[in-house]
Amino acid sequence: MTSSSASSVSSALAPYGWDDAWADEFSPYATEGLLPGRVIRVDRGQCDVVTADGVLRADTAFVTPHDPLRVVCTGDWVAVEPGGNPRYVRAYLPRRTAFVRSTSSKRSEGQILAANVDHAIVAVSLAVELDLGRIERFLALAWESGAQPVVVLTKADLVPDAVTLSHLVQDVETSAPGVPVVPVSARDGDGLDVVAAIVGGGTSVLLGQSGAGKSTLANALLGEDVMTVQAARDVDGKGRHTTTTRNLLALPGGGVLIDTPGLRGVGLWDAETGVGQVFSEIEDLAERCRFHDCAHEAEPGCAVLAAVDSGELPERRLHSYRKLLRENQRIVAKTDARLRAEIRKDWKRKGAIGRAAMEAKRGPHWRS
Numbered sequence: 001m002t003s004s005s006a007s008s009v010s011s012a013l014a015p016y017g018w019d020d021a022w023a024d025e026f027s028p029y030a031t032e033g034l035l036p037g038r039v040i041r042v043d044r045g046q047c048d049v050v051t052a053d054g055v056l057r058a059d060t061a062f063v064t065p066h067d068p069l070r071v072v073c074t075g076d077w078v079a080v081e082p083g084g085n086p087r088y089v090r091a092y093l094p095r096r097t098a099f100v101r102s103t104s105s106k107r108s109e110g111q112i113l114a115a116n117v118d119h120a121i122v123a124v125s126l127a128v129e130l131d132l133g134r135i136e137r138f139l140a141l142a143w144e145s146g147a148q149p150v151v152v153l154t155k156a157d158l159v160p161d162a163v164t165l166s167h168l169v170q171d172v173e174t175s176a177p178g179v180p181v182v183p184v185s186a187r188d189g190d191g192l193d194v195v196a197a198i199v200g201g202g203t204s205v206l207l208g209q210s211g212a213g214k215s216t217l218a219n220a221l222l223g224e225d226v227m228t229v230q231a232a233r234d235v236d237g238k239g240r241h242t243t244t245t246r247n248l249l250a251l252p253g254g255g256v257l258i259d260t261p262g263l264r265g266v267g268l269w270d271a272e273t274g275v276g277q278v279f280s281e282i283e284d285l286a287e288r289c290r291f292h293d294c295a296h297e298a299e300p301g302c303a304v305l306a307a308v309d310s311g312e313l314p315e316r317r318l319h320s321y322r323k324l325l326r327e328n329q330r331i332v333a334k335t336d337a338r339l340r341a342e343i344r345k346d347w348k349r350k351g352a353i354g355r356a357a358m359e360a361k362r363g364p365h366w367r368s
């Protein structure tokens with residue numbers, strides 16, 4: 001690639017997150033004459049890729065092996081052919097992070113929802129009763145992905161008063177150590193500045209149930225109606241899903257946003273580390289148990305049970321922790337350990353580096 005085309009690539013793709021490290025990873029493909037680009041949408045064997053030559057439609061037959069975690073997905077950086085009919089995606093670059101869930105509780109297959117994400121934003125509607133267990137489950141996968149999780153409590157305008165709102169926020173905070181919890185109202189604009197500041201750098205993915213208000217929030221952040229929002233009568237998970245494909249957009253103030261279709265639920269998929277991070281206060285307490293392998297069931301000298309007795313640790317948290325660990329073990333037992341390790345090796349390592357860099361950049365105010 002000539003220096004002028006390298007600089008035009010960088011000016012066209014920087015708003016989508018292109019950086020020197022991606023350029024380095026891409027260099028072998030550049031010498032083959034392939035174009036770099038980021039996948040903004042995937043559907044049935046085709047994808048849309050934003051490149052320095054605009055958005056190109058490309059066939060994913062080359063990058064569609066039997067393993068669903070190796071399928072190209074929204075957020076991937078790819079090497080695409082400059083022409084051809086069809087034009088093919090030839091490879092994707094190693095992922096820095098990846099958000100994976102199991103497709104259903106019965107099967108143990110992983111499904112990748114978004115790649116190269118820095119902030120995993122879990123949208124939770126305040127219009128319905130909070131389900132803390134579900135939030136914990138989303139957060140386990142978010143931590144596991146290598147991204148920084150954030151909980152956005154949507155539709156704050158529907159909460160009758162400020163005291164109730166602050167109690168709801170506190171309940172979620174108790175279930176989400178180390179995770180910022182931001183109440184917002186896309187309707188009134190409350191809290192949008194806080195979310196805008198978070199998504200203003202790096203790539204963010206919006207996750208959550210159908211009707212949680214993800215697309216409404218995306219539109220509010222974009223300052224225009226790009227995403228289709230469902231009619232009010234269809235809110236909160238009942239009707240059909242409004243957003244059907246994942247869409248990646250560059251935000252006007254910087255940062256990249258991926259909207260996803262609502263998920264009825266997320267099954268854990270090899271998320272033991274993530275579960276540990278969601279329940280970090282329990283893992284901290286466990287360090288003080290008398291027995292190294294304490295199961296916190298009935299052992300003498302158990303610091304976790306002592307914290308439940310004293311009221312320091314809500315019993316619900318301990319139950320939820322056990323439940324998610326058991327569920328994760330079931331999934332892990334059903335999948336091939338070697339394959340899992342091989343697939344994840346790369347983004348785990350890079351995710352750890354990315355997290356450290358992000359934390360350094362963010363400074364102490366971020367930690368909540």
Ligand SMILES: Nc1nc2c(ncn2[C@@H]2O[C@H](COP(=O)(O)OP(=O)(O)OP(=O)(O)O)[C@@H](O)[C@H]2O)c(=O)[nH]1
Pocket residue numbers: 154155156157158184185186187188208209210211212213214215216217228229230231232233235236240241242243244260261262263
């Ligand atoms: N009152 C109020 N309603 C909101 C707010 N944000 C979203 N809604 C409503 O919630 C409904 C669902 O919003 P969407 O943005 O389509 O939800 P979604 O999460 O993108 O849904 P899927 O695409 O199906 O996953 C719509 O009727 C919105 O108008 C808000 O801040 N306040």
Ligand SMILES: [Mg+2]
Pocket residue numbers: 214215216227228229242243259260261262
């Ligand atoms: Mg939507």
Ligand SMILES: [Zn+2]
Pocket residue numbers: 286289290294295296297299301302303304305
């Ligand atoms: Zn114990």
